[in-house]
Amino acid sequence: MTKLHIVLTASCLGVFIGCNPPVSDPKDYAKFRAESPKSILVVPVINRTVDVTAPDYFLATISRPIAERGYYVFPVNLVKRVLEDDGLADSNLVHQANPKRLGELFGVDTILYITIHKWDAKYAVLSTSVEVEFTYSLKSGKTGEELWKSKEAMTYVPQNRSSGNPLADLISMAITAGMTKAAPNYIPLAQQANGHAVLRLHQGLPAGPYHVEYGKDQTSF
Amino acid sequence: MKYAVVLSLGALFALVGCQPAQTYEWGNYEGSLYTLMKDPGSLDKYGQALQRQIEEGERSGKVPPGIYAEYGYFLTVTNQSGEAIKYYEKEKQRWPESARLMDKMILNCKSPRPTQVTPQPAAPPAPNAVAVPVQAPSATPVRAKESR
Numbered sequence: 001m002t003k004l005h006i007v008l009t010a011s012c013l014g015v016f017i018g019c020n021p022p023v024s025d026p027k028d029y030a031k032f033r034a035e036s037p038k039s040i041l042v043v044p045v046i047n048r049t050v051d052v053t054a055p056d057y058f059l060a061t062i063s064r065p066i067a068e069r070g071y072y073v074f075p076v077n078l079v080k081r082v083l084e085d086d087g088l089a090d091s092n093l094v095h096q097a098n099p100k101r102l103g104e105l106f107g108v109d110t111i112l113y114i115t116i117h118k119w120d121a122k123y124a125v126l127s128t129s130v131e132v133e134f135t136y137s138l139k140s141g142k143t144g145e146e147l148w149k150s151k152e153a154m155t156y157v158p159q160n161r162s163s164g165n166p167l168a169d170l171i172s173m174a175i176t177a178g179m180t181k182a183a184p185n186y187i188p189l190a191q192q193a194n195g196h197a198v199l200r201l202h203q204g205l206p207a208g209p210y211h212v213e214y215g216k217d218q219t220s221f
Numbered sequence: 222m223k224y225a226v227v228l229s230l231g232a233l234f235a236l237v238g239c240q241p242a243q244t245y246e247w248g249n250y251e252g253s254l255y256t257l258m259k260d261p262g263s264l265d266k267y268g269q270a271l272q273r274q275i276e277e278g279e280r281s282g283k284v285p286p287g288i289y290a291e292y293g294y295f296l297t298v299t300n301q302s303g304e305a306i307k308y309y310e311k312e313k314q315r316w317p318e319s320a321r322l323m324d325k326m327i328l329n330c331k332s333p334r335p336t337q338v339t340p341q342p343a344a345p346p347a348p349n350a351v352a353v354p355v356q357a358p359s360a361t362p363v364r365a366k367e368s369r
Contacts, residue, residue, distance in 0.1 A: 107318070
């Protein structure tokens with residue numbers, strides 16, 4: 001039953017996506033708990049990759065996981081446009097600005113600074129992998145201090161499922177590679193990375209005030 | 222068996238994007254914002270998606286944070302300021318955390334000048350813009366001089 005279960009699960013999934021995180025030391029939440037933030041402003045993302053579209057696309061994936069964690073997330077598109085209208089289109093400038101100023105201007109408890117380090121597709125003949133890597137830093141809008149940080153790396157590799165027929169395997173791999181090449185889709189990976197960043201036990205964000213677990217999850221975070 | 226449980230849990234998480242049941246109604250928010258970023262010409266579709274999301278969210282009482290405001294902003298940029306204010310007000314009412322920003326957005330809709338929200342060291346918050354006649358007094362003396 002066990003083996004069958006594994007096979008079924010794996011084939012159901014179809015792809016291998018690393019969902020089992022490496023073991024890390026529990027984070028220190030003393031500062032975070034002391035401030036107990038209610039709201040998070042996600043400012044435009046810094047891009048350290050060659051893909052100029054990455055920051056904008058990324059922005060579409062960040063609100064949901066944080067809101068679902070129980071925080072008030074400022075409207076990311078509105079915030080981006082308003083900053084642009086005021087001459088702060090350059091995310092580097094926004095990240096350099098004093099968090100306390102942003103905290104004051106937007107009336108926000110914390111500011112989330114994200115940098116994209118990887119947003120790549122590695123093309124091979126028979127399989128293509130897609131890779132993303134982000135760092136997150138949450139700073140207090142009151143003191144400017146960092147309250148939480150995280151780093152997430154994710155790789156999507158089409159799974160090598162042997163059908164027992166080498167030729168069939170080759171064809172199937174080539175088809176998968178072709179599909180990935182046509183449109184490497186980073187969005188599901190970014191969603192996964194963000195989900196992990198905020199949800200992982202002893203590493204993620206403690207439940208916020210709009211979450212049922214609020215104030216009750218000290219053993220997990 | 223333990224392994225199978227771990228694996229199927231992993232699979233389950235992967236399938237639902239590593240998230241438990243959703244608190245809010247997200248509709249096609251992520252997809253439509255992604256499309257908007259890709260193609261700014263899809264603004265109307267983005268607005269429609271937000272509108273639908275709000276309708277569905279209000280039915281279930283699960284409108285996510287920021288969505289009223291995003292729709293308000295869509296209305297602002299499509300020159301429907303009156304309507305926009307209603308949605309900024311809704312955001313403010315539902316999510317008090319947004320109050321300061323929403324007040325600025327509402328002020329922006331009401332006044333012809335853009336509201337200042339950039340970090341400006343030592344800039345006092347703009348008071349209800351009082352038009353100061355700067356040019357009128359200086360113009361008269363100049364003309365007076367010329368006439369002499």
